[in-house]
Amino acid sequence: MLVADELSIPIVSEADIVEARQRGRQLAVESGFGVSDQALIATAISELARNILQYAKRGEVVISAERRGNRAGVGVVASDRGPGIADLTRALEDGFSTGNGLGLGLPGTRRIMDEFELESEVGGGTRVTVKKWVV
Amino acid sequence: MLVADELSIPIVSEADIVEARQRGRQLAVESGFGVSDQALIATAISELARNILQYAKRGEVVISAERRGNRAGVGVVASDRGPGIADLTRALEDGFSTGNGLGLGLPGTRRIMDEFELESEVGGGTRVTVKKWVV
Amino acid sequence: MPVPILKQGNYLIAPIQASLTDEQMLLFRSKLAEEVGRTRVSGVVIDVSGLDVIDSFTARTLQDVTRMVKLRGAEAVVVGIQPALAFAMIQLGLGLEGVATALDLEEGLELIKWLGLNRHARGR
Amino acid sequence: MPVPILKQGNYLIAPIQASLTDEQMLLFRSKLAEEVGRTRVSGVVIDVSGLDVIDSFTARTLQDVTRMVKLRGAEAVVVGIQPALAFAMIQLGLGLEGVATALDLEEGLELIKWLGLNRHARGR
Ligand SMILES: Nc1ncnc2c1ncn2[C@@H]1O[C@H](COP(=O)(O)OP(=O)(O)O)[C@@H](O)[C@H]1O
Numbered sequence: 051m052l053v054a055d056e057l058s059i060p061i062v063s064e065a066d067i068v069e070a071r072q073r074g075r076q077l078a079v080e081s082g083f084g085v086s087d088q089a090l091i092a093t094a095i096s097e098l099a100r101n102i103l104q105y106a107k108r109g110e111v112v113i114s115a116e117r118r119g120n121r122a123g124v125g126v127v128a129s130d131r132g133p134g135i136a137d138l139t140r141a142l143e144d145g146f147s148t149g150n151g152l153g154l155g156l157p158g159t160r161r162i163m164d165e166f167e168l169e170s171e172v173g174g175g176t177r178v179t180v181k182k183w184v185v
Numbered sequence: 186m187l188v189a190d191e192l193s194i195p196i197v198s199e200a201d202i203v204e205a206r207q208r209g210r211q212l213a214v215e216s217g218f219g220v221s222d223q224a225l226i227a228t229a230i231s232e233l234a235r236n237i238l239q240y241a242k243r244g245e246v247v248i249s250a251e252r253r254g255n256r257a258g259v260g261v262v263a264s265d266r267g268p269g270i271a272d273l274t275r276a277l278e279d280g281f282s283t284g285n286g287l288g289l290g291l292p293g294t295r296r297i298m299d300e301f302e303l304e305s306e307v308g309g310g311t312r313v314t315v316k317k318w319v320v
Numbered sequence: 321m322p323v324p325i326l327k328q329g330n331y332l333i334a335p336i337q338a339s340l341t342d343e344q345m346l347l348f349r350s351k352l353a354e355e356v357g358r359t360r361v362s363g364v365v366i367d368v369s370g371l372d373v374i375d376s377f378t379a380r381t382l383q384d385v386t387r388m389v390k391l392r393g394a395e396a397v398v399v400g401i402q403p404a405l406a407f408a409m410i411q412l413g414l415g416l417e418g419v420a421t422a423l424d425l426e427e428g429l430e431l432i433k434w435l436g437l438n439r440h441a442r443g444r
Numbered sequence: 445m446p447v448p449i450l451k452q453g454n455y456l457i458a459p460i461q462a463s464l465t466d467e468q469m470l471l472f473r474s475k476l477a478e479e480v481g482r483t484r485v486s487g488v489v490i491d492v493s494g495l496d497v498i499d500s501f502t503a504r505t506l507q508d509v510t511r512m513v514k515l516r517g518a519e520a521v522v523v524g525i526q527p528a529l530a531f532a533m534i535q536l537g538l539g540l541e542g543v544a545t546a547l548d549l550e551e552g553l554e555l556i557k558w559l560g561l562n563r564h565a566r567g568r
Pocket residue numbers: 097101102105106130132133134135141142146147148149150151152153154155156157176500
């Protein structure tokens with residue numbers, strides 16, 4: 051089976067959240083991740099995609115097959131042009147939510163993935179870049 | 186049945202709390218909300234009206250039929266000229282109460298409604314503006 | 321509109337039939353605690369199916385009532401929380417911790433009998 | 445893809461069979477609370493073994509569902525959390541506090557019977 055190196059999934063409805071995480075899991079399988087890591091990657095994508103829908107209404111999730119040296123990995127970039135995040139430090143605290151959430155999405159995703167980067171500009175949008183490597 | 190676009194209910198006694206939430210529910214019914222949302226709106230009004238009575242002694246609750254694009258909604262403004270709230274962040278935390286309450290009124294109302302705004306000035310009074318939209 | 325408190329055999333049944341003001345709710349609380357003593361019943365079923373809203377004040381009073389009844393040596397069960405109100409309570413953060421609940425009056429009476437039978441086994 | 449809600453004796457069994465959208469999950473929540481009343485069962489077993497992901501939204505909805513079922517006077521147990529998902533939940537920080545869990549349907553039914561018998565010994 052041929053796998054695209056990069057896949058962009060527009061996030062505009064709830065069904066897209068499911069789609070994005072299923073695609074992510076599939077790529078994780080193909081990259082050689084075990085079943086636990088597949089679940090972690092799918093969960094992280096679910097959290098990031100939901101944040102897009104909830105806080106920015108629309109955006110996209112790009113998943114990509116990664117390689118560093120001879121290690122395979124999966125990368126996820128969740129980006130939107132929504133309202134952005136005013137206080138990045140607080141947004142990364144467990145339990146902080148301006149919505150109706152548990153406030154575990156961002157800090158949890160950070161714990162789940164090997165690499166985590168959060169960029170945001172108020173009025174400009176938000177971009178979360180995460181990666182996970184096969185052990 | 187003809188519905189006023191806006192209805193102001195003075196809050197000076199406990200009976201007014203009941204009156205306000207019943208009016209709110211009625212407006213929710215007329216706006217096309219389902220039975221769950223009706224209960225949510227009535228509950229939110231009950232919490233806000235009780236806060237007025239308890240902390241400011243008197244004030245008013247204004248309920249209004251809202252429209253945004255082709256979405257119908259209900260708006261509630263609960264305002265008073267009471268003592269105001271010194272620490273807004275704490276007042277929005279679950280379990281914080283300077284009275285004898287469960288401290289769930291404000292944070293709970295925020296969870297219940299789609300839009301929530303809290304303005305307060307110490308010595309000047311408090312105004313809570315909330316909205317909920319028909320899905 | 322005070323809450324009627326009816327005696328049925330060894331139990332009291334208190335149907336809260338409409339929106340109560342806070343004061344009426346507090347009055348109900350004291351009256352129920354008194355009636356438990358006067359009638360010497362072993363249990364109380366509080367039916368809230370008539371309530372339009374269960375907000376934090378109501379939830380907290382229900383919690384207080386059931387605790388008071390227990391301190392008077394009887395059992396208490398709250399019945400009739402409608403689905404829409406259950407949902408609103410959860411959103412608000414009101415779980416009625418420590419309060420026994422049942423679907424309706426019938427199930428409530430069953431539960432309270434069972435509770436009465438088991439209270440000694442539990443050592444209280 | 446709505447979740448089927450099956451009645452078995454005195455219990456409801458709700459197998460969540462595939463990925464649900466948030467909206468389907470919320471629909472399931474209301475439907476279950478209603479069915480508890482309609483069928484008058486004493487317990488509900490929610491089988492999540494078909495879920496591909498249990499993220500914070502799903503976890504929180506499961507928590508809400510079980511609380512609502514309790515307010516309606518019945519017991520609720522969540523079964524079938526797959527090991528990989530359990531691991532992801534822990535990492536995320538989702539402990540499903542206050543939710544009774546069991547390995548699978550069989551154990552869930554056992555647990556719910558036991559809970560029904562012991563509901564008061566637990567103080568609720
Ligand atoms: N894409 C986004 N755009 C704007 N704000 C966001 C976005 N993602 C997260 N946030 C902000 O960061 C907070 C924490 O996010 P998260 O940890 O995922 O918790 P939750 O989604 O449960 O609120 C959110 O409540 C929101 O204020």
